[in-house]
Amino acid sequence: MNSNGSEPPPYGFIAKELVDGRAVPFLGAAASYAGVPDDQPHRLPGGQGLTERLIADWSGYPGSASDPLTQVTQYYEECVASHIDLCRRFRTVFYEEQLEQRPPPTARLLAAIQPPDERPFVIITTNYDCLVEKALDQAGRPYAVVIQDSNPWSPHNLRVRESGSERFEGVQSQDLVLKDYAGATLIYKLHGGFGDGLDKDVDTLVVTEGDYIRFVASLASNAVPPVAIAEHILHDRRILFLGYSMADWNMRVILYQLAQRRPQQQGVPRSWGVRRNISVVEKRFWDKRDVELFDMDLADFVVQLHEAIGADV
Structure with missing residues (x-):
């Protein structure tokens, strides 16, 4: 067992x-x-870790770092940046930073x-x-x-x-x-x-x-x-x-x-x-x-x- x-x-x-x-x-x-x-280096985060990283990188989020990622990204899309900006940031984390990583x-x-x-x-x-x-x-x-x-x-x-x-x-x-x-x-x-x-x-x-x-x-x-x-x-x-x-x-x-x-x-x-x-x-x-x-x-x-x-x- x-x-x-x-x-x-x-x-x-x-x-x-x-x-x-x-x-x-x-x-x-x-x-x-x-x-x-x-x-x-560049170990991928879970959802909460990704939320915290995004808030730390972009700042200005008026809520809590414990808020859901979907809510935080919605705020940044509507009030700070755009969806394509989110896409570019995520591309860095999930693609560019992973190119040299072992699977x-x-x-x-x-x-x-x-x-x-x-x-x-x-x-x-x-x-x-x-x-x-x-x-x-x-x-x-x-x-x-x-x-x-x-x-x-x-x-x-x-x-x-x-x-x-x-x-x-x-x-x-x-x-x-x-x-x-x-x-x-x-x-x-x-x-x-x-x-x-x-x-x-x-x-x-x-x-x-x-x-x-x-x-x-x-x-x-x-x-x-x-x-x-x-x-x-x-x-x-x-x-x-x-x-x-x-x-x-x-x-x-x-x-x-x-x-x-x-x-x-x-x-x-x-x-x-x-x-x-x-x-x-x-x-x-x-x-x-x-x-x-x-x-x-x-x-x-x-x-x-x-x-x-x-x-x-």
Whole structure:
């Protein structure tokens, strides 16, 4: 049993589901820094750390550093700067400062998994960084990056780049075909992001309160995620939430929409989530949504999963 008295995760089964392509990793903020030394230069922060850094850098915020990041960014967008200024600042933190960094353990684990020949190995993330791509480059694995472009002025709602390509191409959701990426890893950036070949001032981020309102509206209309990715998830696949705060209402909306779109005659496979300090209320809430939570440090979970997969990462 774990130190908190709970049963340990079924590492062998989770590893097999990942390797066979029947589990879809869903990455939250902690996946980008779990297992990274605290004193490493440019170690990525969590949401609260990012809020504090932004307030310290730009100053003038009349509220508290404990306010939600969405509220702080909304203030700076409306009262001080603009959305593109936020995008440029985040590009520095999540892209430019990470160019020389070693990918974190979670990214190296996922890059070690060989995708099945008949379909892509799909990874979903709400993170803006390119650390998974970097790990895949180092592992020599082919991949494609699909960035959800929620900017209402964009002519396309997806930006797609295959490894080895120098540019992102604009694509409409209905034109994304997963079988085109069979045998490769497909990284779907749900909240926008950055990357090699994406112009510096291209703004795809979901970060302010206004962004999240528009994003949830797109979820409710079934416009996000793309049909191909939604159908991939709904086809008897489990979700492995890594480094995600299960208290986030945004995640509740995503799970609710996926549950509504799942065929009623199809059984719901049990999914998993890993995080620390899970409350009784939170655990009961996610039990009802067929997500089993493991109360443990993500870095420790990744180490054990490395061993179960048997890959040299």
